[in-house]
Amino acid sequence: MYVDSHCHLSFPELAARIDEIRADMHAAGVDRALCICTTLEEFDDVHRLATSYDNFWASAGVHPDNEDVREPSVDDLVELARKPRVVAIGETGLDYYRLNGRSIADMEWQRERFRVHIRASRMTGKPLVIHTRSASADTLSVLREEGEGSAKGVFHCFTETMEVARAALDLGFYISFSGILTFKTAAELREVARYVPMDRCLIETDSPYLAPVPYRGKTNSPAYVPHVAKQIAELKSVPLQEVASMTSRNFEELFGIPAVAGATP
Numbered sequence: 001m002y003v004d005s006h007c008h009l010s011f012p013e014l015a016a017r018i019d020e021i022r023a024d025m026h027a028a029g030v031d032r033a034l035c036i037c038t039t040l041e042e043f044d045d046v047h048r049l050a051t052s053y054d055n056f057w058a059s060a061g062v063h064p065d066n067e068d069v070r071e072p073s074v075d076d077l078v079e080l081a082r083k084p085r086v087v088a089i090g091e092t093g094l095d096y097y098r099l100n101g102r103s104i105a106d107m108e109w110q111r112e113r114f115r116v117h118i119r120a121s122r123m124t125g126k127p128l129v130i131h132t133r134s135a136s137a138d139t140l141s142v143l144r145e146e147g148e149g150s151a152k153g154v155f156h157c158f159t160e161t162m163e164v165a166r167a168a169l170d171l172g173f174y175i176s177f178s179g180i181l182t183f184k185t186a187a188e189l190r191e192v193a194r195y196v197p198m199d200r201c202l203i204e205t206d207s208p209y210l211a212p213v214p215y216r217g218k219t220n221s222p223a224y225v226p227h228v229a230k231q232i233a234e235l236k237s238v239p240l241q242e243v244a245s246m247t248s249r250n251f252e253e254l255f256g257i258p259a260v261a262g263a264t265p
């Protein structure tokens with residue numbers, strides 16, 4: 001059985017098809033998924049998925065790319081994180097990919113928002129789901145500063161270098177690989193995946209985006225997460241079964257989710 005550690009089932013492309021998605025997951029052996037929140041406005045929809053279905057969980061957070069949305073306070077996040085079935089803070093982090101004419105200095109609001117999430121994570125003990133794009137040095141330095149060695153979580157949809165992977169692992173974080181790992185152009189990332197120890201790997205779809213090969217360009221869904229696991233199994237020359245069970249166990253460990261009978265050895 002597989003776990004999708006990061007998906008956006010509240011997004012309109014997927015929200016209208018939940019029954020179909022759940023049937024596809026079941027058929028593909030994907031037994032659990034973490035539904036990720038990207039705005040406070042969206043939280044209720046994400047949370048409802050987790051309270052409606054016993055194999056879905058939710059996060060609480062505001063994505064660094066989202067502007068013109070409600071800015072979260074530490075109290076807001078702590079309050080949401082304490083609701084039943086909320087197991088993570090995020091997704092949060094830094095994204096300097098689309099600066100739209102601004103300088104990195106102008107992005108202080110993003111760094112401040114990230115700090116707020118780290119504080120909420122430390123207060124609640126719920127791990128961070130970190131998004132980082134074109135901003136790895138600042139992501140790591142804010143984490144070190146604000147986390148003071150006690151922040152934990154996962155770098156999701158990892159696309160960074162070996163050096164960043166090492167730094168994230170040194171901080172005690174997990175690394176989650178998405179369908180990007182199956183893309184032809186991702187040779188360097190496949191080296192990173194070969195390097196990351198199995199007991200620190202997670203798998204995800206980030207659906208509805210980034211469908212793995214052979215579905216590239218289509219709407220992604222949690223049912224496709226086994227393709228990410230297959231890629232990891234090939235890279236590490238380990239049985240697919242082992243990737244499935246280790247990534248499931250890592251998911252349980254990081255997010256404090258009880259093991260499903262028969263799902264892990």
Ligand SMILES: [Zn+2]
Pocket residue numbers: 091130131132156157
């Ligand atoms: Zn992300």
Ligand SMILES: [Zn+2]
Pocket residue numbers: 006008036091206
């Ligand atoms: Zn995401």
